Amino acid sequence: MxxxxxxxxxxxxxxxxxxxxxxxxxxxxxVAPGAALTAAERRRYARQLTLAEVGEVGQRRLKNxxxxxxxxxxxxxxxxxxxxxxxxxxxxxxxxxxxxxxxxxxxxxxxxxxxxxxxxxxxxxxxxxxxxxxxxxxxxxxxxxxxxxxxxxxxxxxxxxxxxxxxxxxxxxxxxxxxxxxxxxxxxxxxxxxxxxxxxxxxxxxxxxxxxxxxxxxxxxxxxxxxxxxxxxxxxxxxxxxxxxxxxxxxxxxxxxxxxxxxxxxxxxxxxxxxxxxxxxxxxxxxxxxxxxxxxxCGVRPAAAGDTISPAALRDLRAAGGDPLVLDVREPWEHELVRLAGSVLLPLDRLLADPARVAELPADRRVVVHCKSGARSARALAALRAAGRTDAVHLDGGILAWIRDVDPTLPGY
Structure with a gap:
């Protein structure tokens, strides 16, 4: 169609x-008409009662x-x-x-x-x-x-x-x-x-x-x-x-x-x-x-084991000296509004339109993909995995979960 x-x-x-x-x-x-209208109801709905199509019976239907x-x-x-x-x-x-x-x-x-x-x-x-x-x-x-x-x-x-x-x-x-x-x-x-x-x-x-x-x-x-x-x-x-x-x-x-x-x-x-x-x-x-x-x-599948990383786990990984590449697949205006420190912007539509962009990502750093709440990053993860980046994961709950669980000082949207 x-x-x-x-x-x-x-x-x-x-x-x-x-x-x-x-x-x-x-x-x-x-709906059948309800009880008779009170004086207060007649005053309140006066302009509606004057409509012949509605009238008192119609107003009583609404009341009921x-x-x-x-x-x-x-x-x-x-x-x-x-x-x-x-x-x-x-x-x-x-x-x-x-x-x-x-x-x-x-x-x-x-x-x-x-x-x-x-x-x-x-x-x-x-x-x-x-x-x-x-x-x-x-x-x-x-x-x-x-x-x-x-x-x-x-x-x-x-x-x-x-x-x-x-x-x-x-x-x-x-x-x-x-x-x-x-x-x-x-x-x-x-x-x-x-x-x-x-x-x-x-x-x-x-x-x-x-x-x-x-x-x-x-x-x-x-x-x-x-x-x-x-x-x-x-x-x-x-x-x-x-x-x-x-x-x-x-x-x-x-x-x-x-x-x-x-x-x-x-x-x-x-x-x-x-x-x-x-x-x-x-x-x-x-x-x-x-x-x-x-x-x-509607296609919303539970995340498979190893597909996601929690905000707390990402925080701990960075604190322990890990240096993952945090890939932001949101739109540029979203990245300008609020971002994770050190993240790299690559909007999802550009990634999907040109899978070769995956080869430009450094091979010696684990990739953590994120979006606002997790839907777009799940699609990006599938593209990364298909291109051979089997170590990639995406942030469970996106940046909203990061703000909620790790850094509530960041602006929400």
């Missing part, structure tokens, strides 16, 4: 099946809704803020992380005073300040195979604001198996994507991406960067889609993929079809349950 620069299927000419699949369509409201947001980061921030402001009665927040200073340019749910605080706790406080009439249920844990079913079962729909493929496939699979709709979004650099996956009415995420990309082929936001305000644009789309699903208004993005180009300020939609060979939602589906290990499915 042809893909564009953002890694999504290229636009195609509409086909005869698009009237049924990939065409915009209205769906019934997902239970929405789970996976991730309280760049996308989760606008999603959570706007769902709370809209009056979604119960909002669940799943996130195992704490707030870091590098989050603040895009994760507007959190502030300077929240650095080091659990994101779920910070989110709960922020949402209470926005709208004390809604209930927030924090889940300060990693979403995994062991808890996904139980977490999803307690909510009407799921909004996915995560930034890694293992969790995206897990969210999709759990949603399909439980019959739940979920709103998906993704951002990288200046490009964003959003869709609604609901197997009862259209394709699932696996219909779009049957297989995950190879590790390192699709950089994370930490590696590729992201324009902070892009999160607001895509997160607002996700929040809008959630409100539409709950209330039954408009035509949700089921069977359609929205592409947002921030640099050109253009949006377009691509029609999506259910994959008849989808292992999860197709007519001949073979996957009947959650996979045992989504990280393994």
């Amino acid at each position: 042809a893909r564009d620069a953002a890694g999504v299927p290229a636009a195609r000419q509409p086909g005869p099946r698009d009237r049924r699949e990939g065409a915009a369509m209205a769906l019934p409201a997902l 809704a239970r929405v789970l947001c996976v991730g309280a980061g760049g996308l989760g921030s606008p999603v959570l803020l706007y769902l709370a402001a809209a009056g979604v009665g119960t909002i669940g927040v799943v996130d195992p992380d704490t707030v870091d200073e590098s989050n603040l340019h895009r994760q507007v749910l959190h502030g300077q005073g929240d650095i080091g605080r659990a994101k779920t706790a910070s989110a709960a406080a922020a949402l209470a300040a926005v709208n004390p009439l809604v209930r927030v249920e924090p889940h300060p844990t990693t979403l995994d195979v062991g808890n996904a079913r139980d977490l999803f079962a307690g909510y009407d729909l799921v909004v996915d604001g995560t930034d890694n493929f293992a969790t995206r496939y897990l969210v999709n699979d759990a949603a399909v198996l439980l019959g739940k709709p979920y709103v998906w979004g993704s951002v990288l650099r200046f490009d964003g994507q959003a869709s609604v996956f609901w197997a009862a009415h259209g394709p699932c995420y696996r219909c779009l991406y049957p297989e995950p990309p190879a590790p390192g082929d699709a950089p994370s936001c930490a590696e590729g960067g992201v324009l902070g305000v892009l999160c607001a644009a895509v997160g607002a789309v996700q929040a809008t889609e959630a409100v539409k699903l709950v209330t039954g208004i408009g035509e949700p993005l089921v069977g359609r993929l929205l592409l947002h180009d921030a640099l050109r300020m253009q949006q377009r939609t691509v029609a999506l079809r259910r994959d008849p060979d989808c292992v999860l939602c197709g007519p001949r589906a073979t996957q009947r349950d959650l996979l045992a290990d989504y990280a393994y499915f």
Whole structure:
């Protein structure tokens, strides 16, 4: 399947099946109306109540809704803020992380005073300040195979604001198996994507991406960067889609993929079809349950013995007089921001494009490769080993682990 620069299927000419699949369509409201609105709710939601499409019944549906947001980061921030402001009665927040200073340019749910605080706790406080009439249920844990079913079962729909493929496939699979709709979004650099996956009415995420990309082929936001305000644009789309699903208004993005180009300020939609060979939602589906290990499915393999060196072991090796060549395979701007003393910069793309560069490395020094967190250095290690440098290893956890375990005075990012 042809893909564009953002890694999504290229636009195609509409086909005869698009009237049924990939065409915009209205769906019934997902949630029944809740209790009558109070005087305080009428005052707060007055501008929303005046919309004939929403009205009192729609607002009562929002009041009765239970929405789970996976991730309280760049996308989760606008999603959570706007769902709370809209009056979604119960909002669940799943996130195992704490707030870091590098989050603040895009994760507007959190502030300077929240650095080091659990994101779920910070989110709960922020949402209470926005709208004390809604209930927030924090889940300060990693979403995994062991808890996904139980977490999803307690909510009407799921909004996915995560930034890694293992969790995206897990969210999709759990949603399909439980019959739940979920709103998906993704951002990288200046490009964003959003869709609604609901197997009862259209394709699932696996219909779009049957297989995950190879590790390192699709950089994370930490590696590729992201324009902070892009999160607001895509997160607002996700929040809008959630409100539409709950209330039954408009035509949700089921069977359609929205592409947002921030640099050109253009949006377009691509029609999506259910994959008849989808292992999860197709007519001949073979996957009947959650996979045992989504990280393994996405190509994240446990490091083999002898492949890595811990930050503490590298520190001790240098202190004992060892003189390893520390090879930094990050980008030049990352190397300028923070580096290990004495490290040599050779960005991964240059190394992979010209394997002969390996021969330029001194043969009498052991090579220790590092990147930010370990993904790029693992690919570099494979290239070094293939070129005959069998003594090479890579730094477990990258420079972030070095900062955490060895030298916390270095700036993080």
